[in-house]
Amino acid sequence: MSHALVILCGGKSTRIGTDKALLPFGDCCLIEYLVRKFQPDFPKIYLSVQQKNDYAHLNLPVTTIGDIYGNAGPMSGIFSALSMISEERAFFISVDTPFVEPALGLYLLSQPQEHPIWAIARANDQLETLSAVYSKSCIPQVGKAMLFHQYSFNRLHEKCNAGYISEDELAKICPVPLNEQFFNINTRTHYYHALRLLSERGELFDDDSNQELPAAGNAAFSIPVVSLVGDSIIDKKTFCNQVLEALKKDGIKAAIFDSEKDFTNITNVDLILTCDLEDEDCFKIELLSSELNETPLHPVSGLVAIASDFGYKCEEVPCFDSRKPRSILGFLKTLIRDYSH
Template sequence: MEHNKILGVVLAGGKSLRFGRDKSQAILGNKNLINHVLDKILIKFDEILIVANHKIKFNKNDKIDLISDYYKDLGPLGGIYSAMKWIKDNNKPYEWIISFPTDTPFFEAKILDEFLNKTNEKEKKLFFIKSNNKRHNIFGLWSLDLFKSLEKDLLENNERKVETWANKIGVETININFEGQDPFFNINTTDDLEKAKKYI
């Protein structure tokens, strides 16, 4: 799939309840978690959109825009909807968005390339990464063709769970094999952050 069809989207609107504070701003090594993610994807896409509902610090770049959710408290699906609506409201040329969490700092760009190379845009409208038999619902490739359906399910049917909605729509999982350190290790708690520091 051509990268210029895709908008990179970082979902940073979560409340980080288990972490106790905004984990996108937690420091790992010499930078905060969101910059770990941005540094990996910035060279891959023409533009990056961050969806956050509060002020956050990140390394500014002309390719990066920051917006808040159009509708609050809708969870990650609300962030996906907001990114799609931003594309439409601003007449952007993108046909797909690819979503990333802020709490998974160890994935590598080569994983992203493998994922995109294995997707077939003519077969499905939604793809998730799966690694070692675990599906990662925030690492997703979403067609803009899903916008109307997502809008209805969010605003009229009160759908909130990514997994439930994806299964209903029909999602294809792309398996990524790895050995050794888990590139999808995500930081949900302060204990997880301490473990991640040992990886660094």
């Protein structure tokens, strides 16, 4: 059986300020590192990218698949890839998780096809929804989710009757701890930590030991983008406007843009607010409503905060009262300050 791998590379890398796929990693760049690592076990490798010619200059032995729908996050990449690959299913990983082991993907692909999705259930009940196997039979459900702006991978897994492998079972197959395998490079600090891990593995050559993160290629990367997400019925725009007015009263330069907007040339504000942008590189705050949904649709690990109208509590991320927009100002000011540094 020919095993297929899809590397999701369509994120804008806003938080790190440069294209993560091209970060120096060992004696090559991050995306080439992953291709080299998986090629012995995965003869067919696809890159899910924003534009089909992205990374063509690297001359990698891969097939690129451009996003059919832009600005729709990793779900768009999965939808586009499943629609275009010749294989019935594939193992998906994100380009910013360089320590995922091929053995993990091979084991998930060895599971019976009675489940169209095979993923990993962590010991803390967290689901690893991106490093997973997806089958073509998922296409209708993924397309429907995108049509209704329902970007919750947990909900998608429920709809598709996903199968799960436990963390304990995987430990017998692959000795590398899952905390290390699923380490994400989202910020400059994360990148330097990843280089240290690479060095500890003996894969970082002396000539590369003083690698520096490339400077941001565009001033837009210095501006944090906050996306209000949640059930498509929730009135996120009203809350967004209320937060904007509160920020302005405190002297913060903020602006609201449609999620389809190209933020590349925006340089004269401190913060960009938008709604329903599912890009992996923006800061997502989920809105909850006592009348619609009282639990997050998104994995909490992918959120920076939650705002509700009923006092929702969560230990993992800060929670705020959506009826009092000013309650979130301190958090946003801290985000702006930390982001600029």
